[in-house]
Amino acid sequence: MLLQQPLTAARIRDLAVLQRQLRLARESPRFVRVTGEPWIGKSRLLRQLAVSARQDGWAVAAGRAPRAGGRRPFDVLVDALDDHLARADGSLFDDIGAVNTRALAPLFPALGTLAAADAEPEPYAVIRAVRALIGRLAAPGGLLLVLDDVHRAGPEVFDLVDHLVRHPPAGRVLTVFAHRTVPAGRHLSAVPYDSSDVRHLELRPLPEADARGLLPAGMAPLAVELALRDAGGVPGLLHALARGVVPGGRCRVVHGSADLAEGVPPVLGRDAIDLHTLSSLGWRSACAGAVLGDPFTAASVARTAGLPLEDALRGLDELYGEGLLRADGSCTRFRFARPAVRALVHHAAGAGWRSAALERALDALRADPEAGRPLAAHLENAPRLDLADLETLARSVTSGLYTRPARSLRSLRRLTADFDGPAGLRILHHKALVVSGRLEEAVAGHAESGLRPHEPVPVGGRTEAAVWHARALRLSGRHAEARSVLDGDGGLQAPGTAPAGPDDRSPGRGLPPG
Known part of the structure; x- marks a missing residue:
C-alpha cells in the first residue's frame, strides 16, 4: 500500500517545515494551518509529524472531525483530548481549577461522572477552560495538538483557534489544524492568518x-x-x-479523460477511495451525480437519486463542502473535482441501485434541453431509443469523431443496430474505424457495405468515402490498393456496382495530409 511506502521528496520537504515549527514552539506557542485537496496526503503527513514529536519527547493530542451529520460541539477537541483526561490524576484538575473543570465536564466523556458539572456551559467559558487544559498538558516536555479535517467542525472550534492565536496558551505548544481547500469553509476566515505565529503549509499535487x-x-x-x-x-x-x-x-x-466524465466509465480500481465520512444523503447524491456524468444539475440529481429537491440540494452542499464537486461555470451545474473521482464513485455504488438509477437518469437528461454530451454518452447503453435519441447520438458522433473516436464508434454501432443507416452514417462509421485504429475492420466494412448505386449521398460523400477507404489501406501497408482507389479504379463504389460518375472521383492522386 502507498501509506506503507516512504515519504516522497516533496512530502519530506513539507514534513521538514512542520518539524521546524515544532522546534520553534519550544520558545513560544506556534500554529500551522495545513491545506490541500482531498486525498492529497494531509492526514498521513500529520501522523508522520506525531511520530517525530513523540520521539522528541513531546506529548501528542490528535483528533479528527467526524463524518458529516450528527455533529456535537467541539467534537474534534473531544477526539484529541478525551484520552488525556481519562488518564489524568486529580492534580490536573487542581491545576486548571474547579470552574474550568465544571465547564469541560459536559463535553468530555472522560469527565461524565464528575459531580457539579455545568449542564450547559457558556461557550466562552469552554474556550478558556480548553486553553487552560492545553497549557497544563504542555508541561513539562511540550504538547503537539493536531486537529484534522476541521472543515467539518463547527464555528465554535474556529472561535477557539482564533482565541488561542490571540491569547496563546502557556507552555510549549504547537497547534496544527488541517482542512481541505474548499470554497464553502466560511468559518475558516475567523482565524487571523496574518499573525506571525501562524504558518500556512499548502500541500500541492506531487511532481x-x-x-x-x-x-x-x-x-x-x-x-x-x-x-x-x-x-x-x-x-x-x-x-x-x-x-x-x-x-x-x-x-x-x-480510456481517454472524457470516458471518465461521461457515460459509463471504465473500472479503474477494485477498491473505491475513502468516502466513509459522507452522510447517507451525501453518498446517495454523489452516486446519482456519478451515474449522470459531468456536468449535472441539482434537479437531475434529485430525480436520479429519487430524492426531494431540497434533500438533493443539501447533499450537493455537503459534497461541495468536502471538495468533491465544483461549479461548472455557474451555480446551476456541477461536476466532480476530478474525473477519476466520478469513475470510482460510479462503480462503488450498488449495482442494482445503479441499474435503476440509470433509467431515472436518462429520463432526467431527456428533459434537460442542455444535457447534450452527458445524454449522448448514456444513450449507447439505453435499452430503448426514440427518434430524438437517435438525432442526439448522431450529433454527438459528428462533433466527437476526432476527440472521442472510441465513444463515437460505439454510438455509431448503436445507431446502425437500431435502423439501417443512410449513406452519410455509414461513411461516418468507416471514418470512426480508421481514426480508432481499426484498419482491417474499416477495409472490410467498406467492401461489405459500400455506397449503393443510385443511393442518395451527401455532396462529396463518394469522394470522402474513397479517401477514407484509401487511408485505411495505406495505413495498413497496402499502398498499391490505396493508389488504385484514388485513381478511380475501385473503392468509389461497392463491389459489383457501376463506376461512379466523373464528379465523384477523387481529384488528386495522393492522400490528404493528416
Whole structure:
C-alpha cells in the first residue's frame, strides 16, 4: 500500500517545515494551518509529524472531525483530548481549577461522572477552560495538538483557534489544524492568518517523478501513464488507480479523460477511495451525480437519486463542502473535482441501485434541453431509443469523431443496430474505424457495405468515402490498393456496382495530409 511506502521528496520537504515549527514552539506557542485537496496526503503527513514529536519527547493530542451529520460541539477537541483526561490524576484538575473543570465536564466523556458539572456551559467559558487544559498538558516536555479535517467542525472550534492565536496558551505548544481547500469553509476566515505565529503549509499535487515512485513495480508502461494522468499527482487517487491493474501489471482498459466524465466509465480500481465520512444523503447524491456524468444539475440529481429537491440540494452542499464537486461555470451545474473521482464513485455504488438509477437518469437528461454530451454518452447503453435519441447520438458522433473516436464508434454501432443507416452514417462509421485504429475492420466494412448505386449521398460523400477507404489501406501497408482507389479504379463504389460518375472521383492522386 502507498501509506506503507516512504515519504516522497516533496512530502519530506513539507514534513521538514512542520518539524521546524515544532522546534520553534519550544520558545513560544506556534500554529500551522495545513491545506490541500482531498486525498492529497494531509492526514498521513500529520501522523508522520506525531511520530517525530513523540520521539522528541513531546506529548501528542490528535483528533479528527467526524463524518458529516450528527455533529456535537467541539467534537474534534473531544477526539484529541478525551484520552488525556481519562488518564489524568486529580492534580490536573487542581491545576486548571474547579470552574474550568465544571465547564469541560459536559463535553468530555472522560469527565461524565464528575459531580457539579455545568449542564450547559457558556461557550466562552469552554474556550478558556480548553486553553487552560492545553497549557497544563504542555508541561513539562511540550504538547503537539493536531486537529484534522476541521472543515467539518463547527464555528465554535474556529472561535477557539482564533482565541488561542490571540491569547496563546502557556507552555510549549504547537497547534496544527488541517482542512481541505474548499470554497464553502466560511468559518475558516475567523482565524487571523496574518499573525506571525501562524504558518500556512499548502500541500500541492506531487511532481511526476514523485508520483511515479509511488506506483508498484511491474506495472506496464501504458498502465503507469494512465494512472499518472488520471490521478493528477494526488497520492490517494494514485493508490486507488494502481489497484485497478490486472495481474501482470496491465491496465484494465485504455480510456481517454472524457470516458471518465461521461457515460459509463471504465473500472479503474477494485477498491473505491475513502468516502466513509459522507452522510447517507451525501453518498446517495454523489452516486446519482456519478451515474449522470459531468456536468449535472441539482434537479437531475434529485430525480436520479429519487430524492426531494431540497434533500438533493443539501447533499450537493455537503459534497461541495468536502471538495468533491465544483461549479461548472455557474451555480446551476456541477461536476466532480476530478474525473477519476466520478469513475470510482460510479462503480462503488450498488449495482442494482445503479441499474435503476440509470433509467431515472436518462429520463432526467431527456428533459434537460442542455444535457447534450452527458445524454449522448448514456444513450449507447439505453435499452430503448426514440427518434430524438437517435438525432442526439448522431450529433454527438459528428462533433466527437476526432476527440472521442472510441465513444463515437460505439454510438455509431448503436445507431446502425437500431435502423439501417443512410449513406452519410455509414461513411461516418468507416471514418470512426480508421481514426480508432481499426484498419482491417474499416477495409472490410467498406467492401461489405459500400455506397449503393443510385443511393442518395451527401455532396462529396463518394469522394470522402474513397479517401477514407484509401487511408485505411495505406495505413495498413497496402499502398498499391490505396493508389488504385484514388485513381478511380475501385473503392468509389461497392463491389459489383457501376463506376461512379466523373464528379465523384477523387481529384488528386495522393492522400490528404493528416
